[in-house]
Amino acid sequence: MRISQLDGRRVALWGWGREGRAAYRALRAALPEQTLTLFCSHDEAADARGLGDARLLIETAASAERLGAFEFVIKSPGISPYRAEAVAAVEQGARLLGGTALWFGEHADARTVCVTGTKGKSTTTSLLAHLLRAGGHRTALAGNIGLPLLELMAPSPPPEFWAIELSSYQTGDVAAGGVRPEVAVALNVFPEHLDWHGSHARYVEDKLRLLTDARPRTAVLNANDATLAALQLPDSRVLWFGREDGWHLRGDLLYRGDAQVMDTASLPLPGRHNRGNLCAVLTAIEALGLDAAPLAAHAAGFRPLPHRLQTLGTRDGLTYVNDSISTTPHASLAALDCYAGRRIAILVGGHDRGVDWGAFADAMRRQAPLAIVTLGENGPRIHELLAPLAAQSDFRLSAARDLADAVAQARAVLAGDGVVLLSPGAPSFGPYRDYVARGRHFAELAGFDPDAISAIPGLGVA
Structure with missing residues (x-):
């Protein structure tokens, strides 16, 4: 889908977050005279009116009837296409698109590496860009x-390669853009975003659309993920990582086939899963036709991303770890694994999307931390699930009113020795x-400067 194809058509924008504002600027730059309609909240409407664009009409009620009056609705990623009003609008003839589709439509010749996965995709994408840049690209x-x-x-000048992270909200837009990505990397598939997708089955289907619908020229897949291992992709060359004939780990040692390349234990990649994703990055680099082995050592210079198993520092004997991006129980388990052997108080819970915490509870039967503090909307549900286990084990379980209370409880139970781990x-x-x-x-509550810990290194072109 090219932006020029929207010229003279009935076009609406739905959402005014950063993605929505980026879509507006792209459309306005290409179609300066076209009337656009924006559906957004009351608070966002005031910001949009401040643009002074007489050809931008603003409405605050995105009903099915109003949305259905447009030929194209460019929606922000966080808006689910499975909402009743979205489904009804499509039935009336509206076509829903995301900004990702428009970008791909305008960049048919770009050498793209698209990365998705339930866990680890941000670090993997950033590490990919870091290694490519280290190689002079x-x-x-x-x-x-x-x-x-x-x-x-x-x-300007244009980049040689594009390292692109895609959420399950965006994977379908790659195919909608009408362009096959050069390389697509899929790391893993766990239950996630069930409120947006409506079910686990549909989440998996949407997540895998980067592979099944977009038909990348090369698919880089995790051989240790059962869902990915079962895929049949007849239109793509498939390269596996985590398998002994490709890039894989043996303990902490990185191998390419039978050749040992390096020891990963000291790399600034927290958690074995992130060191495993180095294998995904190196496989993707090879898929681009480059020699990956000489670039592997440059992982030592990688700067970890904020809010992803981020060690903030130590205060009064306690180490504070910010894993706020953790939004699945599987991510929380991976975080606990990183600090095995330490005295840990983990803070879990937040918005309730109906995700099953059974696997987390089963893991607590085998190796629980010193303390688990529950909080948030689904905190009571997690607490109820874990209470029988806590009664039969030696880990301490408590409930907190909010994050400040949770941090205070963690401090008290650790008594100056251990790790306060936010991995919700x-x-x-x-x-x-x-x-x-x-x-x-969390950083503020721990006594650290939130501005100093929040910048994402490497965004943009370099």
Whole structure:
């Protein structure tokens, strides 16, 4: 889908977050005379009116009837196409698109590496850009990681490669853009975003659309993920990582086939899963036709991303770790694994999307931390699930009113020795706008400067 194809058509924007504003700027730059309609909240409407654009009509009620009056609705990623009004609008003839589709339509010749997965996709995408740049290749880092693709329409000079993170909200838009990505990387598939997708089955289907619908020229897949291992992709060359004939780990040692390449134990990649994702990055680099082995050592210079197993520092004998981006129980388990053997108080809970915490509870039967503090909307449900286990084990279970109370409880139980680990396993919605705001508040409560810990290194083109 090219932006020029929207010329003279009935076009609406739905949402006015960063993605929505980027879509507006891209459309207005290409179609300066076209009337556009924006559907947004009352608070956002005031900001949009401040643009002084007489050809931007603003409405605050995105009903099915109104949405259905448009031929194209460019929606922000957080708006589910499975909402009743969205489904009804499509039935009336509206076509829903995301900004990702528009970007791909305008960049048919771009050498793109798209990365998705329930866990680890941001670090993987950033590490990919880091290694490509270390090899002397001008590379763009954008997408769901914090910089909408539409904010990088025509960088000059253009990058040689694009490292693009895609959430399950965006994977379908790649195919809608009408362009096959050069490489698509899929790391893993766990239950996530069930409120947006409506069911786990539909989440998996949507997540995998980057592979099944977009038909990448090369698919880089995790051989240790059962869902990915079962895929049949007849239109793509498939390269596996985590398998002994490719890039894989043997303990902490990195191998390419039978050749040992390096020891990963000291790399600034917290958690074995992140060191495993180095294998995904190196496989993707090979898929681009480059020699990956000489670039592997440059992982030592990688700067970890904020809010992802981020060690903030130590105060009064306690180490504070900010894993606010953790929105699944699987992510919380991975975080606990990183600090095995330490005295840990983990803070879990947040927005309730109906995700099953059974696997987390089963893991607590085998190796529980010193303490688990529950909080948030789904905190009571998690607490109820874990209470029988706590009664039969030696881990301490408590409930907190909010994050400040949770941090205070963790401090008390650790008594000056251990790790306060924020790895909620749930979204932040409710008390916080997003995981960044939650992580910043945690940093403040721990006594650290939230501004100093929040910048994402490497965004844009370099």
